[in-house]
Amino acid sequence: MNVLVVGANGKIGKQLVHLLRGSSEHTVKAMVRKEEQAEAFAKLGVEVSVTSLEDRVEDxxxxxxxxxxxxxxxxxxxxxxxxxxxLIDLDGAVKTVEAAEMVGIKRFIMVSAIQAHKRESWNEKMVPYYVAKYYADKILEQSELTYTIIRPGRLVDEPGIGKITTAENIKGGSIPREDLAKTILHSLTEENTFYRSFDLITGDIPLADALKLI
Incomplete structure (x- = not known):
């Protein structure tokens, strides 16, 4: 499976590109918004597209x-x-959904935020961010794409432990970016995650097993 990583230069994106490069099942294409970012990926032998989420859907x-x-x-x-x-977290996400539909791509994984689906749980200091996530997720759910929406808790840069907790309603918690990236990788082909959305934090179940229990 050839996977387009949108936001490949971010901390999660870089982790995921690294995992996809080392996978025997997948290849990867990085989408970034700056030429200097593209050069760094090209040096690694990664196919790359310089495209902004503020560009047109056609782009x-x-x-x-x-x-x-x-x-x-x-x-x-x-x-x-x-x-x-x-412009990025809402419209950029929606334009990417529209772009997938335009070119016939069915599989789509969205990285959202913990409890983005429950207004009463939103952090009052970040309400516009949660509004963007809430409606981007809703539009993806209403599309014809085979979606998975992953809502991670607070992201940390600690080494991953490979164990997670997934549920529809987790009040708080954190997860290493490495484990989030591995969860995305496993979700690409784990059919139990298809048409599902879930909160995600560090837990005590190996992540491949946890995804089968959603």
């Missing part, structure tokens, strides 16, 4: 051509205003 669709799946790991980041949250 994102062109980046996705030839791929079989899309993983959306992009985000506007903490240091931008809520205008970018709207």
């Amino acid at each position: 994102i669709a062109q980046a996705a051509r030839g791929c079989h799946a899309i993983v959306f790991t992009a985000g506007s980041g903490r240091h931008t205003g809520f205008d970018k949250t709207l």
Whole structure:
């Protein structure tokens, strides 16, 4: 499976590209927004497209051509205003869904945020971010794509332990980015995650087994 990683230069995206490069099942294409980012991936032998989520749907669709799946790991980041949250985390995600439909890609994994599906659980300081995630996820669920929505807890840069907890309603917790990336990798072909959304934190069940229990 050839996988387009949207947001490949981010911390999650880089971890996922690394895992996909080492996989015997998959190949990877990185979508980034800057030429210097593209050069770094090209040096690793990774196919890359320089495309912004603020570009047209047709441009994102062109980046996705030839791929079989899309993983959306992009985000506007903490240091931008809520205008970018709207343009990247909401509209950028929706345009990527539309692009997948345009070129006939069915498999789509969205990285969301823990409890994004429950308004009463949103962090009051980050409401615009959660609004963006909530509606992007809703639009993906209403599409014809074979989706998986992963809602991770607080992301940390600690080494992964390979064990997770998944559920529809987890109030809090954290997970290493490495384990999130591995969960995405396993979810690509784990049919039990198809048409499902779930919260994700560190737990005590090996991640491949945990995904079969969703």
